[in-house]
Amino acid sequence: MSIFSERSLWGRLDDVQHDAGYDEDHPPRMGFFTDTSVCIGCKACEVACKEWNDVPDDGYLLTGMSYDNTQALGASTWRHVAFVEKSGAGAAPAVDLGMPSFDLPGAHPHGEDQATESGDGALRWLMSSDVCKHCTHAGCLDVCPTGALFRTEFGTVVVQPDVCNGCGYCVSACPYGVIDLRKDDGRAFKCTLCYDRLKEGQTPACAQACPTESIQFGELSELRERADRRLEELHEKGVDVARLYGRDPEDGVGGDGAFFLLLDEPEVYGLPPDPVVPTRDIGSVWKHVGIAAATLFGVGVASFVGRRK
Amino acid sequence: MREQSMVPEPEFESYYGRQILKTPTWKTPDVPLYLFLGGLAGASAVLAEGAALSGRPQLERVARLAAAGGATAGTVALVHDLGRPERFLNMLRVFKPTSPLSVGSFILAPFASFAGAAAASQVTGVLPRLGRLAGVGAAAFGPPLATYTAALVANTAIPAWHEAHRELPFVFAGSGAQAAGGLAMMLVPLDQAAPARRMALVGAALELVASERITKKGLVAEPYRIGRPGRLMRFARNASVVASGATALAGGRSRVLSAVAGATYLASSVTTRFGVFEAGLASAKDPKYVVVPQKERLARKETGGAAAHTEGQPAG
Amino acid sequence: MAEADRNRTCLTRMPGHNGFEDRARHQTRYASATHLRRLIGSLCFRRPCRGYIAEVNAFLGWPAIRQATGRDRLGRGAAAMSKRSETLEPRTVKADKVVDSVCPYCAVGCAQKVFVKDGKVAQIEGNPASPISRGRLCPKGSASKQLVTSPSRVTKVRYRRPYATEWEDLDLDTAVDMIADRVIKTRKQFWEWEADGNRTRRTMGIASLGGATLDNEENYLMKKLYTAMGAIQIENQARI
């Protein structure tokens, strides 16, 4: 459809701010690179985020999901540290384990055959701080009917709490399951990449707190280069399981503004393996809606055609 | 039908079996009702204008009221669903072609105004010419109103909805036609209800064909086949078939049968919307609907190279 | 310095002791509030135009109009920006003062900056200038604003009478005075000039536990006072 300029909805888009109506001299696109290979699972990011953004607590529940009692990103959790305990061979399985591996840790007693000389790579404890991806093509932003969700001058995707009317459309449109409505408030919330701090040139709270530089903040273009180098370094060290996630500007969301270095398949961390922005198909959707509307109109007309009973 | 998937249960990894997507926060019954009411109102507006043109005053009256009433009740349902209802007007803050809800708001607002004005004029007899003009407007906005709701659910990351984005508009168009036709069959004398019967019949056929195409989509369509949404979809289909049979055989002869068939169409239409809605919820709640198709797509991409991104690939 | 760290300090470098006041000096290369306002101004209609009546102004402020007339045709960016977003700034900028502090939890000694607004703590965050912590904090350190502002903090003296089943209120002055009386009495009661023939000059009736979470100056006064009292059973977490 001609209203959609090329690349606005799908595919590589190198200047997302310009596409969103900002002048050429807008600031560079900012983002996160979360290197999970150095994450120690301390959850400082979760707390620093809440302290800065006044996000309420999200309930007290011992989940048994390793040390993850936060469970998932949501309206009151904008950073979420996943903990994955993987035993067995040191390397991640290429496809699947032959059994669903979402059992709780230790669900399969090993008994006498359990190896006792640990440090043999028999056990991996993966940690990863998840966050809103600030997609190049953001489903939440596309579907928001009020303009509450908008693209900032930094290329990030932010909910404006003074506008949001809590329609909830964004919730269904996020291919990562990030954004959600806060029940007692009614509005949608998610990571703002500390929009307010960015305006003053400050680092987002989570990245500032992160003790081990697992969460790195900066210009997206630079972060991508850094991530490429880090991946190369890890591959040279023989960490073949390392891969970048959300780095590729050609992927289904045009690349993430917050991307990751993972040590296993994305779904192991609760991430979709190949997310696509729903709006990629909006042209097709409207086309079919149009035809269907015409069909309905036609049915209406046809109903009055013919002899009168 | 036994509840089982048509493809072998795939093996996949996930994070403690947790869902990847968020479950849509849209409330039941607000939103499925809204889907239904939009269809009813939109198709009724067409029916009303047809009736007006063809001189069927009782059909016109019922259809006009159905259009206005559906639009009003639908708007109420929609506003009620909002987390901040007082900010309903923010829906008109921008016009976003990427957001079916935004587009829908710019359809619903004029439609509701036109349909309301037309119905008011009809009922009160005031400003009949303007009322007719409004009726034309409503008829123009009616079909989009009835079908845009398909875009509303299709343009999401919910696999069961998104993967049906080509078919859902037709399901919704057919479902709307059934509802409008069904309601008129219930309330309009036999001699004026023929267009309503025809609309319901054709709508039912449209919906059945489109629904069938959806259910054949493999794993992503599994939620339409199993569990509660599966039962709802089967009920709706069966209801449509029964109502259509009755309508075709005796719809024009028996007032009672016509009314029963009409009510069955209505029930079918409502049930379809709940079925589609709940299939989406179920689809969001199980990570396999996200992981498995996406892994398959990645695998195809690896083997098939760049061709994978072309239109027509399931998006998952 | 690691690459990431260099980047981070570049972005967040806050002047060592002067707090945020001279942050302008550290304005980064990519954004500043004035730059932004200029940017927004060029994207949106300038609202208070001469000659327009208020309604027109309001209408022109309607984002859909901005959308239709500006470059953000899809209404996903500049056109959708709200007034709040346009003028947003971090609350730390409005702080009355920024105070250098140190995290109160473990002994790593991470440097904190405490932002104070209207006599209340508005934010506590890591100080990037620290050679120990480089601005980073763990979850506990990151929660220290909540520690300070916690609604469950007890801020009134509580008193439990012997054999009582409930707390009572007690005036602070009275409480400290009562404690002084107790100290004097117990000290005397358990006074011991000698043990096993050796002079001890002490009281065995009074003990104390604590100090590892306190300041050096506080520990100093405590030990000094206790020693003068003759109390020796003075201990803290270092033994536990």
Place this chain on the structure above:
Amino acid sequence: MAEAHPVGFQWVMEAKRRGATIIHVDPRFTRTSAVSDVHVPIRAGSDIAWLGALVNYVLSNDLDFREYVVAYTNAANIIEGRFQDTEDLDGLFSGFDPETGHYDPTSWAYQPDSAQQVEDDAERDRAYGDTPGSQESHQSARSESHGSGGAPVRWKGRRDETLQDPSCVFQILKRHFARYTPEMVQEVCGIGPEQFQRVAEALTRNSGRDRTTAFCYAVGWTHHSTGAQMIRTASILQLLLGNIGRPGGGIMALRGHASIQGSTDIPTLFNILPGYLPMPTASQHQSLDEWVRDDEGKAGFWGNVRSYAVSLLKSYWGDAATPENDFCFDYLPRITGDHSTYTTVKSMIEGSCKGYFVVGENPTVGSSNGKMQRLGLANLDWLVVRDLQMIETATFWKDSPEIETGELVTEEIGTEVFFLPAATHVEKSGSFTQTQRMLQWRDKAVDPPGDARSELQFYYDLGQRIRRKLAGSTDEMDRPLLDLAWDYPTDDEGDPEGEAVLKEINGTGPDGAALASYTELKDDGSTACGCWIYCGVYADEVNLARRRKPHWDQDWVASEWGWVWPANRRQLYNRASAAPDGSPWSERKAYIQWDADADDGKGKWVGPDVPDFIADRAPDYVPPEGAKGPDAIGGQDPFIMQTDGKGWLFAPLGVADGPMPAHYEPPESPVRNPLYGQQNNPSRRKVDHPANPINPSFSEIFPYVFTTYRLTEHHTAGGMSRTLPYLTELQPEPFCEVSPRLAAERGLTHGDWVTIVTARAAIEAKVLVTDRMRSLRLGDRFVEQVGLPYHWGGNGLTTGDSPNDLVNLTLDPNVYIQDKVGTCDIRPGRRPRGPELTAYVEAYRRRAGVDMAHPEDGGADG
């Protein structure tokens, strides 16, 4: 380290990024293990066997840094011929008295290198009016009588620098550790030989001239009845490898509280006074002379102890302290042995200690054997609790577990409780000393709310009131209070100025001006100094702890951020970073070195840090006969706080449980000590009380090992974390961790309730069944461990039973710290409630055959 000190761990990650190998030794697979190159699961409490085997590996393969070892350690010292090792006595050293459980260390001593030394020493003893033999009592192994630097040796001693003499330390060490083999490590620790080999190779490969290895530890080493010796084993290893006093080396204690280092330097501890001056011991110290005699005049900076002591007395009693009255030495109360916290708790239960201040601690949750803590509290006359939140220690009288069981009844508890709200770290100004001895000043940000006050204000106010009430008293016992220098400027709210106190700590000269260095302290009463090692923090009237020069504006040592005691030295003993001749060991590891051309050819030590040495002492300096104090430090004696200037591979005295470490089993253990016939540390301090019964070793009733630890998301006894929503939601319930094998053995289901029982208590928690807990294979058997994060208690946003209730009280004989390793049983389901709980534990005791006549013993050594 990633668990409990995440921000400090950034430097480990930094090292890893640069190629360092990270080895993590821990019973559990923790967040540290997750990012380490090697995780070595070890049976809790078996670290001496593990480290000892590494020592043996170094010694038997000649992998020690010989030049360093010969020059800087006491490897070459010849030990008295009377010395007998554990090799000779099946687990005991010579000098053990089975009656008292104490060692007499005289047989561990250095041989003098001349008869003249013996004669001089005897002469000195006679000058003090002692017979030479009575020196032994002064050199008692009992550690509470020593300050920092350990016990002073009498002489540097005879040395054989070829290290061949069979009586030299090096050879003794070699023989002592010979039985600590990789096979023994498997047998004791559950660590396989390949794993051992991997670590041993990594460790030795990364030590020497060009490379250094660092050790970090926390309470995983200190919380044992052999804790001090665990750290000594690491010290021996690091000295042998040349990793002490050099950049990138060292043994770093990761301490757990903001100013726990400060509260040791300026102690709220029973056995020391500020600056590690010993509290006077009644049997030995009845005058200033007696108090300082052990150290005075000895080589090193402890030789000036009289200046430090007199200056402290001057800061305490000001003008009242005069040369004529021994500077008020007599005002100091004397100790008579162990008055540590657990001993004090016992005297509370027994009714001989009636008033208790608890200040920023929560002993009913944070101290071991919580029941004894609560029984003690319940028998007080009065209790003062100062804290931010309503902690369990303040509410014991109404909601402790013993109330639930009926062992205590609220209406029968006569303790008068005062809860006084305290100020937080932003509501007062003051300094913390962090774990690397750095003082950092905090400015006050806001006023404390309501009745909340700083401790500074409370104690100042309390002191004022007591002094007012006693004014006019002629009772001699009140003189120390009435003569106390207790006058500090205050702000409008009555809060004393912290900087004024800091200045008193720093010390002042005759003119009242702040001193710049402890070398300026005098023993004539002309100087006052509250803590000699902190002298200089307020030099030139400037609060150097307040310095905040950004690290990017200075070199990597960052000397202008805060202030580090002593003398702003960032690394202790850094003279050892240079070879004996003063040149760097290698360019890569250069730090402090001798620059012979500096100062117009007089030469001095230079480098990025403050040299931990006398600045102009040449490497070839040999002290003249009879030199005292700092003058007696040779140019190649880097350990300037030791009286012989050397690092001690062998402790000729000062360590209560032997001159060398030996592995003993924890007081409760399922394992028979394979190394010696002696099962437990023979010198361990037992706490004899019916509420402290010890599980019999090897008991089938208590077959599992348990240990306690921290989680990142919480802080010690929880008062500062369980009360905060943001931390509570991250770890919202108490839990324990077990291996899948143990879960199968006991039928435990992941996420369900379980009950953990010892002879002291039974608690309940949810269980996490996880591969992170390893089943350890010791020889032909498995040992299972139960992991217990200990943060919980009855109050706060998240509540639960306190794991410390399970822990027994058996103390290290050097420092009186408890052993947190014990044995237990674990069963599915929740624990019984009320009186049934008491009966439940009682039944366990009966079945395990706990000897309630000697409950504290454990009975493993006959």
